[in-house]
Amino acid sequence: MVFYTPGRTTSYPTDQVDTGLRLHFLGGAQEVGNVGCVIEDKTGTRVLVDYGLSPGDPPSYPDECPSVDAAIITHSHLDHIGMVPWISANHGCPIYSTDLTRAIAPMMWHDTYKISKIEGHPLPWDKRDIEETAEVWKSVQFNEKQTIDEWSWQLHPAGHVPGAAMIEFELPECRILWTGDIDVRDSPNVHGAKPVSADVLVMEGTYGGREHPDRKEEEERFIQKIQDVVARGGIAIVPAFASGRGQDILRLLYRADPRLRVHYDGMGKRVTKHWMDHPHHITNADEWTRIWRWVRRVGSKSDRKKALHGDVIVTTSGMLKGGPVLWYLNRLKDDQESAVLITGYQAEGTGGEMLLENGCLPIYGTLTQIACEVERYYLSNHCGHNHLVEFAKKTGAKHVVLFHLPEEAIEPLRTSIEANGQVVHIPENSKSLHIPI
């Protein structure tokens, strides 16, 4: 639980920046999620990039944000936007992102608020703050130059999920590229990110030291499993995040076999509507119109019962922590013919992690054994190790700051990026990192 005392509980230093650049990670340095970082130079301009939280039991939050001139949000995942309403409530600064991120964020907050009430973990912001945030939030297009005092900045596509952005800052003394979460590979719904030249690169390192299996092969393995489960008379449950993975799965299934009876439940349906309202962010938007007509959208209790007679159920929550997925699992828990196909990252302490580790998870407060087959697929929308290293090199940056990374990713990434001839910095939460320019 966080009880900030605005201005008094921040870890942000009080001294001015004399030279170079100060990056102060409020969260998300050597951890995946929970991101928030304040960038400041000697002009005194201060910008916050992202302000998220990490779902878990209890959730974790970044440090209190000091007063800033603006906040720029890279994308709509909770670990990057979960705490944004707190900013508006306490600092009232302008907030910027792409139009799609802006459209999706409020529903993520409402959902977070609902879960916090159910789980008894109070949030430091309330529903009124969501309304206020919507009023100060401005959307910008990719490659549209903006200014904050003497800084100019623009957004570039980051791959990862539709609407996700990298931020290019042009400061009086240097150019910074902030990646947010990136993937250079094309995914079913979005084109991969392209490097942008910079002096200082601030790059996520979620998968540092690891390579993903070939995406095409992994997609084929996933589809094959779906076919096997359906052939033996079971149902494939695919827990998926509302924003990104669920829609990737739907497109894969539609392309592989449109005869499949695929049911789609949870918040992802509303997110997808926003995608369709912002078609410039997704690849082949026309195909989405067809997928939308094809997929069986679950909108009522009777739809939910019908889904139990289908082939595949794609639903939230992606980490099996609340959401309709628990309702389905509770009914199918003893069915050995059915399968739970995990396709996304599972944070520690979530139902998904427990299911993978021990074959059981809490459902409505009861630890429940699951007899269904449980299988994991690696359909990540983050760069793997070599793509990160190559991306860093192509930006030509002298300094590379790595963040949003687990401990085991640090040394492999440091070694490979230093071999590029670049200077690597590993920031720590609640501490300032000074980059000489």
Ligand SMILES: [Zn+2]
């Ligand atoms: Zn993300």
